[in-house]
Amino acid sequence: VVNKGSDLPEALLEAVDEALRSSGPSALSLRDVARRAGVSHAAPAHHFGSKTGLLTAFAVRGYHRLGDSVLEEIDAAAPADGPATLAAVGRGYVRFAVREPACFDVMFRIDSLDADAPELVEATDQTYRMLVDTIERCRLEGYLQGHDPVLVAVAAWSIVHGLATLWISGWLEGRAGGAGPQELAAQVSELFVAAVLQPMSSAG
Amino acid sequence: VVNKGSDLPEALLEAVDEALRSSGPSALSLRDVARRAGVSHAAPAHHFGSKTGLLTAFAVRGYHRLGDSVLEEIDAAAPADGPATLAAVGRGYVRFAVREPACFDVMFRIDSLDADAPELVEATDQTYRMLVDTIERCRLEGYLQGHDPVLVAVAAWSIVHGLATLWISGWLEGRAGGAGPQELAAQVSELFVAAVLQPMSSAG
DNA sequence: TGTACATCAGTGAACGCGCGTTCACTGATGTAC
DNA sequence: TGTACATCAGTGAACGCGCGTTCACTGATGTAC
Numbered sequence: 001v002v003n004k005g006s007d008l009p010e011a012l013l014e015a016v017d018e019a020l021r022s023s024g025p026s027a028l029s030l031r032d033v034a035r036r037a038g039v040s041h042a043a044p045a046h047h048f049g050s051k052t053g054l055l056t057a058f059a060v061r062g063y064h065r066l067g068d069s070v071l072e073e074i075d076a077a078a079p080a081d082g083p084a085t086l087a088a089v090g091r092g093y094v095r096f097a098v099r100e101p102a103c104f105d106v107m108f109r110i111d112s113l114d115a116d117a118p119e120l121v122e123a124t125d126q127t128y129r130m131l132v133d134t135i136e137r138c139r140l141e142g143y144l145q146g147h148d149p150v151l152v153a154v155a156a157w158s159i160v161h162g163l164a165t166l167w168i169s170g171w172l173e174g175r176a177g178g179a180g181p182q183e184l185a186a187q188v189s190e191l192f193v194a195a196v197l198q199p200m201s202s203a204g
Numbered sequence: 205v206v207n208k209g210s211d212l213p214e215a216l217l218e219a220v221d222e223a224l225r226s227s228g229p230s231a232l233s234l235r236d237v238a239r240r241a242g243v244s245h246a247a248p249a250h251h252f253g254s255k256t257g258l259l260t261a262f263a264v265r266g267y268h269r270l271g272d273s274v275l276e277e278i279d280a281a282a283p284a285d286g287p288a289t290l291a292a293v294g295r296g297y298v299r300f301a302v303r304e305p306a307c308f309d310v311m312f313r314i315d316s317l318d319a320d321a322p323e324l325v326e327a328t329d330q331t332y333r334m335l336v337d338t339i340e341r342c343r344l345e346g347y348l349q350g351h352d353p354v355l356v357a358v359a360a361w362s363i364v365h366g367l368a369t370l371w372i373s374g375w376l377e378g379r380a381g382g383a384g385p386q387e388l389a390a391q392v393s394e395l396f397v398a399a400v401l402q403p404m405s406s407a408g
Numbered sequence: 409t410g411t412a413c414a415t416c417a418g419t420g421a422a423c424g425c426g427c428g429t430t431c432a433c434t435g436a437t438g439t440a441c
Numbered sequence: 442t443g444t445a446c447a448t449c450a451g452t453g454a455a456c457g458c459g460c461g462t463t464c465a466c467t468g469a470t471g472t473a474c
Contacts, residue, residue: 008417024315026230029460040419042462047417051461108373111228115374128379147395150381154367155392159359162366166358169312170319175332177354188359191351195399212450233427244452246429251450255428 009047011037016058020102025109030054055106056114062103063123069096070130082138083197089134090160090189091182097164098181104164131157143197152196159192160185213251215241220262224306229313234258259310260318266307267327273300274334286342287401293338294364294393295386301368302385308368335361346404356400363396364389
């Protein structure tokens with residue numbers, strides 16, 4: 001009624017975000033989402049089929065935004081080489097997670113999603129590829145030493161993902177010397193890159 | 205009726221584990237837990253007060269077991285120095301997470317727990333202290349270089365926590381070159397330790 | 409311009425369900441004298 | 442040994458609730474002729 005021009009599916013996804021923020025992922029219900037969007041509680045099913053369908057669509061959107069956040073950070077940092085790019089990827093990853101904790105959480109709750117949905121598979125692959133490509137660039141530039149690129153990718157993903165989830169969970173607050181998440185992300189990314197990705201000339 | 209000698213609280217915690225394994229954390233209900241333990245659905249409330257109380261007790265037990273897993277790995281590896289100990293901590297952490305994914309998951313779902321419960325706070329502190337103490341040992345032994353111990357602790361925790369959660373979520377399977385979680389844990393821990401914790405003599 | 413038809417977004421009532429919590433209770437166990 | 446009392450683990454019925462899904466429907470929009 002209010003926004004005649006907008007489409008309901010998008011409004012529903014917005015409502016999901018709102019509901020997650022205010023009540024947490026475990027309390028999310030179709031009816032609450034519909035209520036927030038100002039439509040009948042049967043409307044979401046009409047567009048997304050089921051609760052799982054709605055959450056899956058929401059997660060797909062989340063992966064796209066995660067990718068955007070990473071690209072923005074790369075753009076802003078204008079990194080000169082692979083390692084600097086990888087650090088930017090890490091910062092962009094954590095920044096998204098911290099800004100959209102509810103969304104980030106849902107994106108990794110596989111048991112609440114339709115893990116086989118093609119759009120979801122494509123979205124996750126696309127995100128992962130950003131990381132892999134950056135590490136490949138490091139390799140080409142000679143920063144990888146003897147390290148297995150796959151292992152470096154797993155380690156790099158793990159360290160920023162772990163930082164993000166630990167922060168969101170609240171366990172890091174008060175244990176990280178008072179630093180904020182973005183600051184920690186920058187420091188941890190820098191530590192990882194400096195320690196693991198040495199230029200060829202300076203290592204044995 | 206069946207096990208007259210055992211105590212119901214412990215049996216209920218076992219039932220929580222069973223329920224989590226079979227239905228996932230979001231589907232966990234007091235009634236299901238009681239059903240599995242073979243008692244009336246009001247019995248859990250009698251011992252744990254509420255669903256939150258039950259889950260909090262379960263999480264506390266989980267932290268103790270996580271600590272045990274870490275200690276076992278240290279014992280088994282008989283590490284000679286701080287860095288080797290830290291690698292063992294990492295392996296023990298991931299091993300627990302992978303063996304008890306449901307429990308590990310609940311331990312970090314703060315919104316399902318009573319985060320202020322003294323036993324929980326103590327249990328988490330105790331676990332974190334194992335990590336901090338190990339890094340302090342590295343520092344005393346001269347492996348830390350100029351690195352901030354707090355930052356190294358956050359990074360170390362992040363990398364193994366991220367690896368554990370990514371594996372449990374299923375996103376790593378098929379993206380890690382076919383390696384299993386324990387193998388990845390060993391490799392990632394080794395990579396981190398070798399890259400970050402250099403002996404004094406070999407670095408500038 | 410007018411008619412007939414098809415499409416489709418969204419409605420609202422109804423369904424059956426399992427949930428967490430409450431509460432008066434039963435019945436076993438232990439204890440004081 | 443016997444009596445009276447207190448404690449406490451666990452019961453089972455009842456409560457009110459919000460949930461996801463289904464389904465016949467309304468009513469607007471577009472299209473063909």
